[in-house]
Amino acid sequence: MSAFELREMTADDVEQVYPLETRLFPEDAWPRDMFEAEVAQTDTRRYWVAEADGRVVGYAGMMCVLPIADVQTIAVVPEFEGRGIGTALLEAMIGESRARGADNLLLEVREDNPRAQQLYTRHGFEQIHVRRNYYPGGVSALIMELRLA
Numbered sequence: 001m002s003a004f005e006l007r008e009m010t011a012d013d014v015e016q017v018y019p020l021e022t023r024l025f026p027e028d029a030w031p032r033d034m035f036e037a038e039v040a041q042t043d044t045r046r047y048w049v050a051e052a053d054g055r056v057v058g059y060a061g062m063m064c065v066l067p068i069a070d071v072q073t074i075a076v077v078p079e080f081e082g083r084g085i086g087t088a089l090l091e092a093m094i095g096e097s098r099a100r101g102a103d104n105l106l107l108e109v110r111e112d113n114p115r116a117q118q119l120y121t122r123h124g125f126e127q128i129h130v131r132r133n134y135y136p137g138g139v140s141a142l143i144m145e146l147r148l149a
């Protein structure tokens with residue numbers, strides 16, 4: 001099993017990240033220029049990529065407008081799932097939220113994604129709300145919160 005490394009995402013990484021996004025989120029992929037816009041806003045955003053075997057295999061990003069931080073995205077390619085990359089990306093976002101002084105970290109997750117929900121629950125996130133018909137196809141979003149304050 002190969003090791004992985006997290007580092008800050010830059011605009012140059014979008015070339016590798018965008019094809020992963022369309023593969024991992026076929027129904028609700030972000031447009032390419034959204035990644036470019038997000039990584040440019042370093043005052044309120046922070047994004048990471050996970051690299052293994054010399055390529056990007058996962059990525060995540062957050063927004064922090066005090067007092068709230070939000071998980072914007074988190075994804076790992078299927079061939080590299082189950083190796084702790086998702087955990088490392090989530091822990092990076094939790095650490096950054098704390099460092100920026102956020103009171104809580106919020107996220108949205110599809111109701112039909114128990115695996116991601118389990119990852120969040122294990123890190124102390126609790127469901128606080130449901131948004132009906134949030135995703136294409138009428139799938140609801142669970143809003144989850146991690147209290148940091």
Ligand SMILES: CC(C)(COP(=O)(O)OP(=O)(O)OC[C@H]1O[C@@H](n2cnc3c(N)ncnc32)[C@H](O)[C@@H]1OP(=O)(O)O)[C@@H](O)C(=O)NCCC(=O)NCCS
Pocket residue numbers: 024074075076077080081082083084085086087088108109110113115116118119122
């Ligand atoms: C959710 C996701 C980011 C997790 O990434 P990952 O790198 O596999 O995460 P980890 O390896 O750190 O494992 C996280 C948990 O999943 C469990 N897991 C690992 N492989 C698994 C598998 N094949 N099936 C089910 N659960 C599995 C692990 O056991 C771990 O839980 P634990 O620590 O309690 O044992 C990844 O599955 C993913 O990108 N999914 C598609 C995109 C997505 O759903 N993103 C979230 C949108 S809100």
